[in-house]
Amino acid sequence: MTEAIPQPRTEVAADQFEDSAPASAKPGLLVLAPLRLEANAVRRGLTRPGSQVLHTGMGATRARKSADKRPPHPFGAMVVMGTAAGLSDDLSPGDLVVATEVSDGETTVPLPGAGLLVAELRRAGLTARAGRVITVQKLVKSSQRLRLAADGYLAADMETAALLGAADGRPVAVIRAVSDAGFGPGLASSGLIRGGIAALRSLRRAAPVAEKWAAACRERTVLLAGPRSFCAGVERAIEIVERALEMRGAPVYVRKQIVHNTRVVSDLEQRGAVFVDELDEVPDNATVVFSAHGVSPAVRDDASGRGLSVIDATCPLVSKVHAEARRFAREGYTVALIGHAGHEEVEGTLGEAPSSTVLVQTAEDVAKLSVDDPAKIAYLMQTTLAIDEAADVAGALRDKFPQMRAPGSDDICYATTNRQAAVRAVAAEADLVLVAGSANSSNSVRLVERSQRAGTPAHLIDGATDIDVSWLEGVSVVGLTAGASAPPAVVTEIIEALSGLGTVTVTERVTTTESVQFGLPREVRR
Numbered sequence: 001m002t003e004a005i006p007q008p009r010t011e012v013a014a015d016q017f018e019d020s021a022p023a024s025a026k027p028g029l030l031v032l033a034p035l036r037l038e039a040n041a042v043r044r045g046l047t048r049p050g051s052q053v054l055h056t057g058m059g060a061t062r063a064r065k066s067a068d069k070r071p072p073h074p075f076g077a078m079v080v081m082g083t084a085a086g087l088s089d090d091l092s093p094g095d096l097v098v099a100t101e102v103s104d105g106e107t108t109v110p111l112p113g114a115g116l117l118v119a120e121l122r123r124a125g126l127t128a129r130a131g132r133v134i135t136v137q138k139l140v141k142s143s144q145r146l147r148l149a150a151d152g153y154l155a156a157d158m159e160t161a162a163l164l165g166a167a168d169g170r171p172v173a174v175i176r177a178v179s180d181a182g183f184g185p186g187l188a189s190s191g192l193i194r195g196g197i198a199a200l201r202s203l204r205r206a207a208p209v210a211e212k213w214a215a216a217c218r219e220r221t222v223l224l225a226g227p228r229s230f231c232a233g234v235e236r237a238i239e240i241v242e243r244a245l246e247m248r249g250a251p252v253y254v255r256k257q258i259v260h261n262t263r264v265v266s267d268l269e270q271r272g273a274v275f276v277d278e279l280d281e282v283p284d285n286a287t288v289v290f291s292a293h294g295v296s297p298a299v300r301d302d303a304s305g306r307g308l309s310v311i312d313a314t315c316p317l318v319s320k321v322h323a324e325a326r327r328f329a330r331e332g333y334t335v336a337l338i339g340h341a342g343h344e345e346v347e348g349t350l351g352e353a354p355s356s357t358v359l360v361q362t363a364e365d366v367a368k369l370s371v372d373d374p375a376k377i378a379y380l381m382q383t384t385l386a387i388d389e390a391a392d393v394a395g396a397l398r399d400k401f402p403q404m405r406a407p408g409s410d411d412i413c414y415a416t417t418n419r420q421a422a423v424r425a426v427a428a429e430a431d432l433v434l435v436a437g438s439a440n441s442s443n444s445v446r447l448v449e450r451s452q453r454a455g456t457p458a459h460l461i462d463g464a465t466d467i468d469v470s471w472l473e474g475v476s477v478v479g480l481t482a483g484a485s486a487p488p489a490v491v492t493e494i495i496e497a498l499s500g501l502g503t504v505t506v507t508e509r510v511t512t513t514e515s516v517q518f519g520l521p522r523e524v525r526r
């Protein structure tokens with residue numbers, strides 16, 4: 001086994017620019033650091049060949065001169081790294097501020113994708129926040145700090161705005177380490193030194209993260225799967241809670257997550273919805289909404305016995321499966337329910353006819369299954385299964401019980417079917433697939449699996465900050481979709497974050513269009 005030999009990196013003073021051969025085949029990271037101490041700290045942290053550090057000099061005039069010159073080696077992405085004055089009392093020396101935009105008081109440059117970098121820095125164990133950075137002419141005094149903070153700035157420096165032009169259209173980011181913070185009368189010199197040391201240490205630790213970020217930078221295409229995101233059942237369930245809040249006022253209790261998505265749940269929580277696991281957490285006489293995944297009759301009976309005012313947001317397509325379970329059980333059939341143990345929808349359906357229903361998750365479960373009357377067996381499915389896997393289990397059941405009855409119409413719902421077909425289409429063209437959705441969202445997890453089975457790496461993310469930028473290294477085409485419970489805004493957020501890593505061309509691959517709508521229950525009709 002050979003050991004990698006550390007490659008020297010380049011540190012060049014602003015007045016020493018000269019043409020030279022590329023430092024590596026793929027242009028790497030260029031770091032601009034105003035002070036020599038900052039440049040040295042960053043250089044000590046760098047790990048990749050091809051990274052170069054340029055010491056630009058302190059203040060806007062030197063920075064502007066540096067930005068006009070050509071760095072010694074080609075570069076693919078640029079990061080301005082240095083210390084800064086923190087403008088918030090909750091910042092401490094050594095904390096990192098990643099700029100969402102940089103202003104010189106007149107012109108503002110937005111930097112999309114700061115959130116991706118913040119998330120990477122945090123994963124590396126650093127304290128980092130995204131925020132607005134202002135470049136000022138002179139060192140900031142405490143009265144000026146208060147004014148800048150009131151204007152919404154998080155950090156102030158003396159160079160960044162003048163340096164951004166050096167990126168010359170390439171991806172650019174700004175990482176400033178706080179050397180002193182707050183609005184007090186000013187730090188004693190010992191405090192300034194301690195703060196400066198903490199800031200330099202953070203810059204050194206941030207350097208490999210900046211390299212990782214730069215390695216992910218490139219122009220890329222985003223292939224949007226269509227359809228994606230909210231289905232009719234999820235839109236209906238969310239609207240039911242919104243209307244219940246409007247018509248009955250907060251709090252409105254919701255049993256379980258209304259839909260399996262952390263963004264949706266936290267948004268409704270902020271508006272007055274209270275999510276509970278079980279009905280015993282709901283006060284007497286309160287309003288309770290049943291989630292889109294449905295409930296068993298035992299839960300309905302409990303609510304009715306307690307005198308709770310119930311609004312049922314069960315998706316009509318889940319209710320259809322419940323009705324089939326009741327019908328088959330009434331007719332004396334054993335119901336083989338194909339689904340995932342523990343999923344709320346499965347628990348609700350099992351509860352319709354518990355003594356007549358058995359859960360089968362795999363073909364192995366089918367092999368072990370024995371029923372009283374093999375001529376009287378029917379199968380049903382959870383609505384959000386992977387189509388091909390569910391078909392395998394149904395096939396095994398049919399082989400074992402040739403007289404088995406099937407549901408009247410497909411149980412796997414239109415939204416699950418359509419999103420799986422759409423993600424398969426983009427996975428065929430993409431280097432990587434990102435699926436927006438929460439970890440407990442069955443249909444979102446199935447989209448990840450669907451892509452992976454097609455041979456394309458895929459990741460489930462609740463939002464843009466879950467993206468590990470190393471996934472994007474060497475990736476030119478990203479397939480992007482969202483589970484049926486993930487809001488469309490998350491897709492927009494992900495595209496915006498990716499655009500911080502280089503120009504993004506968005507193309508949509510629509511495999512079908514949807515027009516399904518469900519009516520609202522009478523309790524929330526106006």
Ligand code: SF4
Nearest residue numbers: 231233234315383413
């Ligand atoms: S995924 Fe299907 S079953 Fe679930 S809420 Fe949406 S439409 Fe209804």
